Amino acid sequence: MIRTVIALLALVSPLAAEAAAPRHLPTHNVQHPSAADWTKVVSLTPDGGIRMGNPNAKVKVVEYFSYTCPHCAAFATEGAGPLAQKYVRGGQVSYEIRVALRDAIDLTMALSARCVAPPRYFDTVGAIMGSQQDWFPKAIDYINANRDKLNSVDDTAAIHAMLANVGVEAMLAKQGVTPAALNACLASKPAEDILQKTTNDAWNVKHISGTPGFFINDAAQPDIHGWAQLEPAIQTAIKG
Template sequence: MMKKLKIGLGAVLLLAGSSFMVSACHKTEKAPANSQQEAALPAAIPAPNGSSWTDVVSVSPEGGFVMGNPKAPVSLVEYASFTCPHCADFTQEGFPKLRDNYIAKGLVKLEFRNLVRDPFDIALTLLARCRGAETFFPIADQLFQEQKPMFERIQNADKADLQRVAGLPQDQQMAEYIRLTGMNPFFGNRGLPTSAQNKCLTDQAAIKTLMDIRSIADKQNVTGTPMFLINGTLQEVGIGSPIWDQLEPALKAALQ
């Protein structure tokens, strides 16, 4: 569970270790009851020139990546972490429905904000964000698909090696964490050779953006991942039932 987010990068790096993967991303255990009746969706808003709203991507002033109609009636913000199993579950089970039934129809725009929770997450996030909005969403989806085998590699890593990496200067740690995840080839196959990876991993402006997102999340009372805001209102979702089953009724209500 992620605690209040008032720590900087140096403190986050002290979280290194092999046990973080087994902790829950979000502590709410009971899904909130939903008594809302099924409501019809508004008519779709066509994208210009026969394009698709899912191809319209940008970077928000807060540092998140945005997909969808910039003037969509509903704005959905997702705070997520690449080392959060519940985030991976939502991406696999809920995101395709969100994308096809809401974002593609111009009704909802999604802003994905990386809420880093451990050193491995920081390293993965820096590389996932490195090439900008055009590649972020496909890479994020593929990263979540690789989460389980990546966890296995980290958990099987030599404990002495983990301790050695934790003691390195910060500008050396990030590349070592990527090595421990075994994800160098993953990013290399997506336009980031080793030299480019090393540059992204030491990009101080990019690191500051991640810390700024943490500060924004703290002000919005975001205490874990995944968490969502609909038109600026924080949504309570739990792990007792699929997240999408809890989130979709709130989206429908916001569209009425």
């Protein structure tokens, strides 16, 4: 992880101004819920994302997001809940999230979140994104004060300390992630490779203009940046 973190550190400072304004998931078989609640079905997808809902849903929503993107945090707070409860639960819509990395903190949070059990993944993302304005400035301060430790050959301990310092480790602990498991996730090359793949797909293959970047049934939605715009597009797709 160290080489990737060091390469991305240069991106942290520009993103700080924006933010000041307003273990690899295991593959598992999809089980149909006993009741008609598809929000309980969460699975790893071949494209490196994590999907909630009916894999055969008529409407498939994909979001490319960044943990350090304030607009993504706004959608996680305002849109993810209504999307799940109004559209995913009944099976008409599936919701998949894929990471589009922008900086070193982003990578750390993404690796950490993938440490939780699949059914708890979306709740974990929601908790991290919901408190972004609190932990992100603290993480920047930690990096600025601990660059030597982060530049060391074994940076996992320093990164783990940052997660504890900003309160994210406590969030993960509530989801059943032990300190030892977190260390393993931070050092997971397979998980990092998946995140690099989704990032490359987002920026260099699909050419999203920014985060969050939405797709409905594989069609890019470049003019959609929030729930107020996304919901009507979902309703149109359901009727179509």
